[in-house]
Amino acid sequence: MSNTVWIVLQxxxxxxxxxxxxxxxxxxxxxxxxxxxxxxxxxxxxxxxxAQQVSECDLDAVWVxxxxxxxxxxPGTYIGVLQVAASQASPGYLVFPHTxxxxxxxxxxxxxxxxxxxxxxxxVELDGGVVVWRRPILSGKLEARVQAxxxxxxxxxxxxxxxxxxxxxxxxxxxxxxxxxxxxxxxDRKILGVEEAAADQVDLxxxxxxxxxxxxxxxxxxxxAVQELASALGxxxxxxxxVIDSGWLPRERQIGSSGQTVSPKLYVATGISGAIQHxxxxxxxxxxxxxxxxxxxxxFNVAHxxxxxxxxxxxxxxxxxxxxxxEG
Amino acid sequence: MKIAVCIKQVPxxxxxxxxxxxxxxxxxxxxxxxxxESDGYALEEALTLAEETEGEVVVFSxxxxxxxxxxxxxxxxxxxxxxxxxxxxxxxxxxxATGRALAKAIAGEEVDLVLTGSQSDDxxxxxxxxxxxxxxxWPHAWLVMGVDVDPTxxxxxxxxxxxxxxxxxxxxxxxxxxAIQAGLNKxxxxxxxxxxxxxxxxxxxxxxxxxxxxxxxxxxxxSGLEVLSVAFPEVSEAAQIIEGEPAExxxxxxxxxxxxxxxx
Numbered sequence: 247m248s249n250t251v252w253i254v255l256q257x258x259x260x261x262x263x264x265x266x267x268x269x270x271x272x273x274x275x276x277x278x279x280x281x282x283x284x285x286x287x288x289x290x291x292x293x294x295x296x297a298q299q300v301s302e303c304d305l306d307a308v309w310v311x312x313x314x315x316x317x318x319x320x321p322g323t324y325i326g327v328l329q330v331a332a333s334q335a336s337p338g339y340l341v342f343p344h345t346x347x348x349x350x351x352x353x354x355x356x357x358x359x360x361x362x363x364x365x366x367x368x369x370v371e372l373d374g375g376v377v378v379w380r381r382p383i384l385s386g387k388l389e390a391r392v393q394a395x396x397x398x399x400x401x402x403x404x405x406x407x408x409x410x411x412x413x414x415x416x417x418x419x420x421x422x423x424x425x426x427x428x429x430x431x432x433x434d435r436k437i438l439g440v441e442e443a444a445a446d447q448v449d450l451x452x453x454x455x456x457x458x459x460x461x462x463x464x465x466x467x468x469x470x471a472v473q474e475l476a477s478a479l480g481x482x483x484x485x486x487x488x489v490i491d492s493g494w495l496p497r498e499r500q501i502g503s504s505g506q507t508v509s510p511k512l513y514v515a516t517g518i519s520g521a522i523q524h525x526x527x528x529x530x531x532x533x534x535x536x537x538x539x540x541x542x543x544x545x546f547n548v549a550h551x552x553x554x555x556x557x558x559x560x561x562x563x564x565x566x567x568x569x570x571x572x573e574g
Numbered sequence: 575m576k577i578a579v580c581i582k583q584v585p586x587x588x589x590x591x592x593x594x595x596x597x598x599x600x601x602x603x604x605x606x607x608x609x610x611e612s613d614g615y616a617l618e619e620a621l622t623l624a625e626e627t628e629g630e631v632v633v634f635s636x637x638x639x640x641x642x643x644x645x646x647x648x649x650x651x652x653x654x655x656x657x658x659x660x661x662x663x664x665x666x667x668x669x670x671a672t673g674r675a676l677a678k679a680i681a682g683e684e685v686d687l688v689l690t691g692s693q694s695d696d697x698x699x700x701x702x703x704x705x706x707x708x709x710x711x712w713p714h715a716w717l718v719m720g721v722d723v724d725p726t727x728x729x730x731x732x733x734x735x736x737x738x739x740x741x742x743x744x745x746x747x748x749x750x751x752x753a754i755q756a757g758l759n760k761x762x763x764x765x766x767x768x769x770x771x772x773x774x775x776x777x778x779x780x781x782x783x784x785x786x787x788x789x790x791x792x793x794x795x796x797s798g799l800e801v802l803s804v805a806f807p808e809v810s811e812a813a814q815i816i817e818g819e820p821a822e823x824x825x826x827x828x829x830x831x832x833x834x835x836x837x838x
Binding site: 386434479507536550559 | 585591593600611615656670673695696697704709714719735736742744756768799800806810813823831
């Protein structure tokens with residue numbers, strides 16, 4: 247296995263996904279740890295401008311497969327191209343941003359390459375000469391240290407915000423075409439279109455105050471108290487995914503990676519443990535208050551103020567305190 | 575149509591977790607296990623599709639003896655049969671090892687469709703479904719929010735979740751493996767009749783050798799990933815935790831939001 251690190255970027259319509267830069271940073275860091283060199287790989291159609299941007303990073307190469315067959319993403323085409331290319335170049339590592347697109351195909355690529363799979367890595371270190379990764383388990387309540395086994399390449403996807411994009415090292419890399427015979431590559435999906443997930447859109451991105459509710463609420467009939475808190479604050483009501491999936495609030499109120507991204511003046515998170523998928527949608531809020539019964543919940547890592555307690559007691563008390571303060 | 579559904583048992587989200595003596599997993603004693611959330615939605619989707627097509631659902635689970643409870647529940651909800659991949663050699667597998675075993679078990683059933691959850695709430699690989707598809711040589715999709723099977727049963731229209739509140743819609747050929755995202759339907763409750771009927775339904779037990787696999791190909795030995803240790807993540811001390819009875823804590827918090835943070 248070579249110590250070349252491939253960083254497989256994500257783009258849509260020629261625009262790089264912002265986590266592509268984080269993947270570049272992760273790949274650079276990994277390469278420096280193992281004494282290897284990072285190279286970027288970009289698939290798509292009409293991606294020369296994006297390749298140009300990436301070439302301004304400290305990389306040994308930017309490999310580009312630019313073909314009309316890659317205009318739409320499908321696992322068949324992406325795995326097909328990367329399997330052929332990686333079999334020829336045999337990189338030791340393939341680093342991906344951990345996105346809804348890459349998780350759709352990177353595992354199967356690892357399988358085809360007879361490699362190992364490290365999903366959702368949040369850190370990498372050398373421990374006695376061995377590359378050790380950290381990844382969240384049990385919805386982020388615990389963190390595992392893991393190591394890849396075997397002789398195959400290691401396919402890693404890196405979690406959002408784990409490797410800061412602003413730490414990408416600048417440089418100059420040659421742009422080179424990826425030599426893959428596209429005639430043998432076929433799509434396994436016929437794309438019909440894209441639609442909004444929610445029937446009606448409520449734009450929470452402009453709200454100054456948001457009260458959000460999570461699984462800790464327990465049941466839909468307990469939502470009233472949270473609604474009263476939102477009214478007292480003049481806030482919009484938001485929710486984390488489990489509340490939406492249970493049908494307790496409509497999907498247009500979902501905040502997080504599959505919902506809306508918000509940055510209000512004040513964000514009050516009630517009964518939200520703080521899975522990464524939720525945090526990415528709200529951590530840009532100016533002031534975050536967390537109310538949760540578990541002091542170890544990850545929401546307290548992004549909160550500015552916290553109350554550890556039963557939300558069914560704390561939320562009505564907070565509503566009263568806000569009403570008093572506003573009247574006073 | 576005949577549909578295979580793979581379910582996993584995971585610790586209840588409210589369970590208090592302790593780290594096991596070997597430091598590599600949680601201590602499972604006193605932990606309540608439930609059917610993984612997205613797997614429950616996969617099972618519901620399969621039961622609905624089977625009803626519409628006068629087909630049947632066969633449910634699969636890999637794990638220790640406790641997973642028979644999850645399989646029994648799936649039978650009570652309407653699955654026709656269950657297959658329990660039951661052997662200590664299966665333990666500790668990553669998605670590549672677990673997917674290999676499940677694919678072998680499913681291959682013996684001649685199904686038209688396989689549904690799994692999109693991600694387990696414990697190990698969280700998010701890839702067992704797509705890996706099963708890889709071993710079977712079938713198309714797959716992850717984070718599926720809608721399944722519409724063509725009347726001929728040869729194709730399906732699939733809605734898949736993308737980021738930023740968008741869904742992508744596409745067609746793929748069947749048989750396929752679809753990893754279902756939580757929230758696409760409303761899982762049913764078991765009826766008393768269903769619970770009674772489930773007692774008479776078969777739960778087949780299969781071992782690696784039944785599947786033509788050696789112990790080295792499954793479980794921890796067949797995996798590409800080794801867990802060295804697990805730990806509670808460090809909790810940042812950055813948040814000001816406001817102590818006291820709810821009324822007092824709420825009053826102090828509001829004061830801080832007004833005077834310190836200046837957002838009220």
